[in-house]
Amino acid sequence: MAAGDLAAAGFAVEIFDAMPSPARKLLLAGRGGLNLTHTEPRARFEQRYEPSTQVSAWLDVFDAEALRSWAHGLGIETFVGSSGRVFPVGMKAAPLLRQWLARLAEAGVVLHRRHRWLGWDETGALQFDTPDGPRSVQPRAVVLALGGGSWPRMGSDAAWVPLLQEKGVEISPLLASNAGVNLDWSDHFRQLHAGQPLKGIALSVQDPALAPAWRRGECMVTRHGLEGGLIYAHSVSIREALQQNGRARIWLDLLPQRDAAWVAAEVARPRGARSWSSHLQSRLGLKGARMALLRERLSAEVYADPARLAAGIKALPLQIVSMRPLAEAISSAGGVRFSAVDAGGMLHALPGVFCAGEMLDWDAPTGGYLLTACMASGKVAAAGVRAWLQLMADERREIEEGKTDSC
Numbered sequence: 424m425a426a427g428d429l430a431a432a433g434f435a436v437e438i439f440d441a442m443p444s445p446a447r448k449l450l451l452a453g454r455g456g457l458n459l460t461h462t463e464p465r466a467r468f469e470q471r472y473e474p475s476t477q478v479s480a481w482l483d484v485f486d487a488e489a490l491r492s493w494a495h496g497l498g499i500e501t502f503v504g505s506s507g508r509v510f511p512v513g514m515k516a517a518p519l520l521r522q523w524l525a526r527l528a529e530a531g532v533v534l535h536r537r538h539r540w541l542g543w544d545e546t547g548a549l550q551f552d553t554p555d556g557p558r559s560v561q562p563r564a565v566v567l568a569l570g571g572g573s574w575p576r577m578g579s580d581a582a583w584v585p586l587l588q589e590k591g592v593e594i595s596p597l598l599a600s601n602a603g604v605n606l607d608w609s610d611h612f613r614q615l616h617a618g619q620p621l622k623g624i625a626l627s628v629q630d631p632a633l634a635p636a637w638r639r640g641e642c643m644v645t646r647h648g649l650e651g652g653l654i655y656a657h658s659v660s661i662r663e664a665l666q667q668n669g670r671a672r673i674w675l676d677l678l679p680q681r682d683a684a685w686v687a688a689e690v691a692r693p694r695g696a697r698s699w700s701s702h703l704q705s706r707l708g709l710k711g712a713r714m715a716l717l718r719e720r721l722s723a724e725v726y727a728d729p730a731r732l733a734a735g736i737k738a739l740p741l742q743i744v745s746m747r748p749l750a751e752a753i754s755s756a757g758g759v760r761f762s763a764v765d766a767g768g769m770l771h772a773l774p775g776v777f778c779a780g781e782m783l784d785w786d787a788p789t790g791g792y793l794l795t796a797c798m799a800s801g802k803v804a805a806a807g808v809r810a811w812l813q814l815m816a817d818e819r820r821e822i823e824e825g826k827t828d829s830c
Contacts, residue, residue, distance in 0.1 A: 425805040430527065437535060439551060456515075460509045461791040465486065484799055485803075535553075543590075568778075571782060597749060597756070598757050599747060600658045600786050602748075603751065604743045621653075621716070625640075630672075656789075673743060690702075691733070699732075717739065720739055758785075761784060778804070
């Protein structure tokens, strides 16, 4: 995004990518359908971000509607799904990327592949490791868009962290976000139910006694615990609880479409000779992984008490041990602190060097929010570069004019 804007403004722009092909994480994001952005109202949209203030300023420059218009400008039509998420027609990332790269090439942007950035030399030149050996480049301005630490095999391996720390840049530790969680399943449950979805449920990270805000959705049972959109939506709260307490508790409502009184009444109906499993499936429609979760987490004593069993169906407590590793996460929290950059993304410690994307210290759930903010930050960095180069040109002109006058 930064390269496109700068090239359109008449600057000579070069992109250096460490990987053999660009935008691998974009292609990965499009594997199950490229979720570009979301159509919810702006006020709600902004609340998805942490910190919201800085990202809100980016969205003033390039918001969800602007992203859709940008995609349409590339010849990629979009549509809105039932959840409000926006996808390209065809759902794939590759057609959009092809058009995007062609547009950049037409604008004169030069893409260098297999150029791994190693830092700066003593003169301030960028150093690269390339297939043809070391290379040194001395640009007028630099935009770093190096990603966080998730999915390192796609290129975002966080190798930039020590390079910036050596220059005095303040960086918050990179942490897993939008990641699965680990639970201590029994071997029996793990072997029988790993890979099964939990659909039509709700999740809360607050004790049900505190009138929690439930969020509906679905997730997947894994060998390690749980993963999926409903878990990702609570990544921040889960991560904070783990940091503070060492463990985090969540509650699942296995029948959010029914109120507690109805569930209690159905559970309390006489079951005759039927097993509890048959009774709950017949009266409540519980089966599969949802039913197995009850057996996994509720004791025989609770099962013998219809009132406590009904309460467990509506608020089943699960203890999270930890989050999955950063390398498995969809995104990462942490990174270059906003206090280390100005409003245009330029590092205070390194004038002329700008940061964009996931390497900055912000966080958001899946749903198009991550991609929207990354692209918006690129637009902001481009504007910052233009302002910086104009300032440098003005200062040089003033110096030259001063020399002329003194002569």
